[in-house]
Amino acid sequence: MKKFRPQPGFVVQAYRFALDPNAVQERALRSHCGAARAAYNWAVGWVTASWWQRRAEESYGIAEAGLTQWRPWSLPALRKAFNETKHTDPRFAAWWEENSKEAYNTGLANAAAAFDNYTKSKQGKRHGKRMGTPRFKSKRKARLSCRFTTGAIRVDTGGRHVTLPRLGTIRTHEPTVKLLARTQAGTARILSATVRHERGRWYVAFQAEVKRDLERVARPDVAVGIDLGVKTLAVMADSTGEIRTVANPGHYDRARKQLRRASRIVSRRQGPDRRTGQKPSKRWEKANAARNRVHHRVANLRTDALHKLTTSVAAEYGTVVIEDLNVAGMLRNRRLARRIADAGFAEIRRQLTYKTRQRHATHLVAADRWYPSSKTCSGCGGVKAKLPLHVRTYECDTCGLVIDRDDNAALNLAALAAACLTGTGVAGDQDTTEVVSKPRGADHKTRATRTRRKASAGRAGGATLPHQRQEEARDRTHAEALTLR
Incomplete structure (x- = not known):
């Protein structure tokens, strides 16, 4: 087709x-x-x-x-x-x-x-x-x-x-x-x-x-950097120095009490059982529908809030700088997975991509995934070697600047727009321009731990797990079909 x-x-x-x-x-x-x-x-x-x-x-x-x-x-x-x-x-x-x-x-x-x-x-x-x-x-x-x-x-x-x-x-x-x-x-x-x-x-x-x-934006000469977070959904800092904070609505957290009550009612009804072929009762279906309505309302509220945020950003600024976040990897953190999923980081970038391109022709820049926006000083440009996640205030050791961690990251993202538009950026994704920066090797991944190195050595020596052997057998079966096409 x-x-x-x-x-x-x-x-x-x-x-x-x-x-x-x-x-x-x-x-x-x-x-x-x-x-x-x-x-x-x-x-x-x-x-x-x-x-x-x-x-x-x-x-x-x-x-x-x-x-x-x-x-x-x-x-x-x-x-x-x-x-x-x-x-x-x-x-x-x-x-x-x-x-x-x-x-x-x-x-x-x-x-x-x-x-x-x-x-x-x-x-x-x-x-x-x-x-x-x-x-x-x-x-x-x-x-x-x-x-x-x-x-x-x-x-x-x-x-x-x-x-x-x-x-x-x-x-x-x-x-x-x-x-x-x-x-x-x-x-x-x-x-x-x-x-x-x-x-x-x-x-x-x-x-x-x-x-x-295409509609003209309100401030075509202004660039904005957006730093996404959990406690605060977005911190937006533009090239004029203005910083604006968007609070995280937390729709799912607000509905958790109602969901617990609805789920408790469902658990007390006679539900379906595939092993015995038991059909759900009418009371279970009614309670399950009530619980689903709570989930649907949370999803609708989240969608509405994200659309309003991305529409306002795309219609106001001439250049938008966002981060290339590894959302799938962030969801592996069991302590933050629920809040990260509720924030909708990937959905924000998806909406900004098509709204800036099709409605306003706004420049959309995606900072490199390993760019140290939080570790870099927005005043002098110095880069910290380490900055733990629990440290929420950035203190520069060179110039003495004291600023909120998220505000500092948003200012650094806004500064990347000038590097991209002047030609110092490097083309990246098909929908965005990806800026690559390598200060002090910050674009390198974390060194493998001892356990991971031992597992890699075992695989190199020929040791495979049962599910890996099954996948290899299936791949050999299908490999010929791919080579002959």
């Missing part, structure tokens, strides 16, 4: 609206999402069946020329094979006509993308954590989602209904005038629609090509 590229002056933007389907429409929505999951599982089983068949044939000594052929996993190949199978396969023959073809295409496209990601990860062409082979989706755990790319996809003239293929006209919980006005004026074109069940509600997200003019 070719990647869509918008025309000059247009951007691809999503408009999401909550739905209010009736009982019949909700059953149809669940049926389409279940069809997408079934098609995904069929594709995963169809492709991997040839892998295990070849492995079994090799164990019998069959030559390479006589082995079963590899099955392709491209979207056209999966779609062709599925269309040939759905009429006779007992898993689909009785009910596949009840849903739109887009439901099955959603599952096949997701399976093709999963196999492509696995291939690129094995070949070293994909960043991030190594991905394993695609696995089957559980009916109990899989998220309900379905994407429509063809057919009747529109926002109706009343501003309170949307039309989707095979699902018909569905009322929305909120007005759709933002997208309706643009489509009627000819400044927006709907490309696709995705229905999804999330936080106890059904949502539809329209992907549209929108003509958007």
Whole structure:
């Protein structure tokens, strides 16, 4: 599938609206999402069946020329094979006509993308954590989602209904005038629609090509450095020396007492048991729904607060400097994981990335992960060798400056904007400009401990753990499939 590229002056933007389907429409929505999951599982089983068949044939000594052929996993190949199978396969023959073809295409496209990601990860062409082979989706755990790319996809003239293929006209919980006005004026074109069940509600997200003019920021010549934290969500220091603090709302901490009470009520009801096949009672379902509403409210409050923060920052400053934080590593700290996850560091950077690029054309700079923003003196530039986390006040040994630790880090981040815009920075991520600085070797990782060195020596000597041996055996089975493609 070719990647869509918008025309000059247009951007691809999503408009999401909550739905209010009736009982019949909700059953149809669940049926389409279940069809997408079934098609995904069929594709995963169809492709991997040839892998295990070849492995079994090799164990019998069959030559390479006589082995079963590899099955392709491209979207056209999966779609062709599925269309040939759905009429006779007992898993689909009785009910596949009840849903739109887009439901099955959603599952096949997701399976093709999963196999492509696995291939690129094995070949070293994909960043991030190594991905394993695609696995089957559980009916109990899989998220309900379905994407429509063809057919009747529109926002109706009343501003309170949307039309989707095979699902018909569905009322929305909120007005759709933002997208309706643009489509009627000819400044927006709907490309696709995705229905999804999330936080106890059904949502539809329209992907549209929108003509958007860049808005001028309030202070285009001012740069701001943002230091994120737990006790204080953000400390923003601009190039004029002004420092502003944004308190951490702590939505989850505020709701913990209510969550404890709701969870206690759920634990006293008769819940489901997969081992014995016990069904949950009506009282358990009612109590569980009440507990979920608390979680959903916390998530909605967090999302609203982060959007308001990032929108105000992107609309005010001409240059925004943020940190490239290792959020996944920070979450391993069991003492701070809950507060870090509640703050939403990664979500702040994600929102700033697209808002500065598509709405205001603001310069977004990401400081290098090993840049010592907290250890560097914002007055004289001296760098401390050590600065423990519990020390919240920075005291410079050279010039005697005494300043709050977070304020000092924000001032140093704001100073990096001048280095980047004058050409001394080094290009980094595709969405940001990454500034690399190496004062006193501060960009080097912490030295390995004795335990880690012994474990590395053991692995170098050939000692492997049981789960590592299983992964190596599975990788050898799939390696040939990747080399022949």
